[in-house]
Amino acid sequence: MSRPRGRRVDPARAAALEVLRAVRAEDGYTNLVLPAVLSQHGLTGRDAAFVTELAAGTVRRQATYDAVLAACIDRPLRKVETAVLDALRLGTHQLLGMRVPAHAAISTTVDLVRAKVSQGAGGFANAVLRKVSARDLAAWIDEVAPSSDADAHGHLAVAESHPRWVVDALASAVGEDELAALLAADNVPPRVTLVARPGRATRDELPGTPTPYSPYGVTLEGGDPAAVPAVAEGRAGVQDEGSQLVALALAAAPVEGRDERWVDLCAGPGGKASLLAALAAERGAALTGVELHHHRARLVARAASSGGGAGFAGVVQADATRAPYADASADRILLDAPCTGLGALRRRPEARWRRTPGDLAELVALQRTLLAEAGRVLRPGGALLYATCSPVLAETAEVVTAVLGDHPELRLDDVRPHLPAVPDADGPLPGSVQLWPHRHATDAMFLALLRRTS
Incomplete structure (x- = not known):
């Protein structure tokens, strides 16, 4: 199919199209694909911000835009060429979700389709987007x-x-x-949050506004986090405030007797392990990470060794369902279990389109196995924090309730006193905590504190 030479394709929109293709065809994550694509195209500043909003916003709003496009196209969307459909979604986001003049949104998208697909496909895109531009978003939602x-x-x-x-x-x-x-x-893009790892950096070193609940965090107004010296040196990192609170809650929970052996049972990619290791170092304790996958274990080692200092004892590549620890051997355990990630859709918008109810059933079985294994490793008098970045009851209350029913040596404790600054966060189980993006501007983290009685 011929691709005639025409007007120059806008590099920002071409970059956004590449991001959508990688997310769709290669199971990429928008926030991970973007930096590489921006670097490849040499886009910085306002252009980079435009690409980020265009690509991420399109992924977030895909169901809305597909419903609009379906109303403007005389055949099922599955029969539209994928590259054309990706471009139409980008054009629709510009028309309905961004402050881009209609003529610019349509003409640049048509140029993109002509360059990447064909002249005829460009004419098709022009006709479709003119129909889309006839209404605003609210009117289209009322329609479709x-x-x-x-x-x-x-x-x-x-x-x-x-x-x-x-x-x-x-x-x-x-x-x-x-x-x-x-x-x-x-659907609101989250602002970048940084964490100063205690003993390695202070919050005063970091630019931005102090976080309301974590004493170590700031939210950035803009700019590249990697340009912050403490981040570049590994003494601080990018971490959602909800994730910071998970580590802080475990560290604040009292334990009886010895407090030396801390374990992060599902440690990849290492953000919580880094913060926990820094907190452990201040008490003369040491944290060991466990991670199944080699590449993620390397990420844990890199992040926690620089961020946790003397409090990081290393990472073990192992299956946490058969943890390489003796019974009743750990003083503190974090189990941030693999989950659907439906509490982190602000940062991982594509997760909503990839997860299925079948995934949920498989993950729940894994979560129960992991929590029971964590209970085996926990010593009496120690503290075990079960956390998920999902608020779905099957992954939170139902998992904890099932494991407690099968293991009478475990009991549920109250984690709320260890996060006293966080309001309106009662979870679905007595004493548990549930954070919410619309209440706390964090990911929807669930926290439950467990103890072993014998």
Whole structure:
């Protein structure tokens, strides 16, 4: 198919199209693909910010935009060439979700399609986007979404761009009154949060606004985190405030007797391990990380050795379902279990399109096995923190309840006194904590503190 030479393709929009292709075809993560693509195209400053919003915003709003495009195209979207559909989604986001003039959004998208696909495909894109530009986002949602009175969850699935099953699962966790606010918060790009690792850096060294709940965090107004000296040196890092609070809650929980052996059972990629190791060093304790996958184990070693200082004892590449520790041997254990990630959709927007109810069932089985194994390793008088970056009840309350029922030597403790600055965070189990993006501007982290009685 011929690709005639025409007007120069805008490099920012070409870069955004590459990001969408990598996310769709290679299972890439938007936030991980973006830096490489920006570097390849030599885009910085305002151009880089434009690409970031264009690509990430398009991924977030994919369900909404697909519903709009389906109303403007006379054949199923699955029959539209993938490169053309990606470009149409980018154009639709510019028209409905960004302050890009309609003529610029349409013409640059048409140029992109002509250059990447064909002249005829460019004409098709022009016709479709002109139809899209006839209404604003609110009017299109009224047109293509189910009535909220007849099908409230179906309406929200289109209006806030989440799969229907995810809307149903989140509704059970947060309640109907807050569901719309939670889904809307998932579509707000999070600001970058940094953490100063204690004993290695201070919060005063970091630019930005102090976080409200973590004494070690700041939120950046903009700029490249890697340009901050403490980050470049590994003494500080990028870490959501919710993840910081997970590490702080475990470190604050009292233990009886010895407090020397700390374990992070699912340590990759190493953010929480780094903070825990720094906290351990201040007490003369040491943290060991356990990570199944080789590349993630290397990330843990790199992050925690620079950020945790003397408090990092190393990383063991092993399967945490058969942890390489004796019974009742660890004083403190963090189990940040593999989960659906449905509490981190602000940062990982593509996760909503990749996860399935089948994934949930498999992960729940793994979470139960991991938590039971963590309970075996925990010594009486020690502290075990179970955490997920998902608020879905099957991964939180139901996992903990099932393991407690099978293991009477474990009991649930109250983690809330160890996060006294965090308001309105009662979790689904007595004494547990649930953070929310719409309440706390963090990922939706779940925390439960367990003890071993014998």
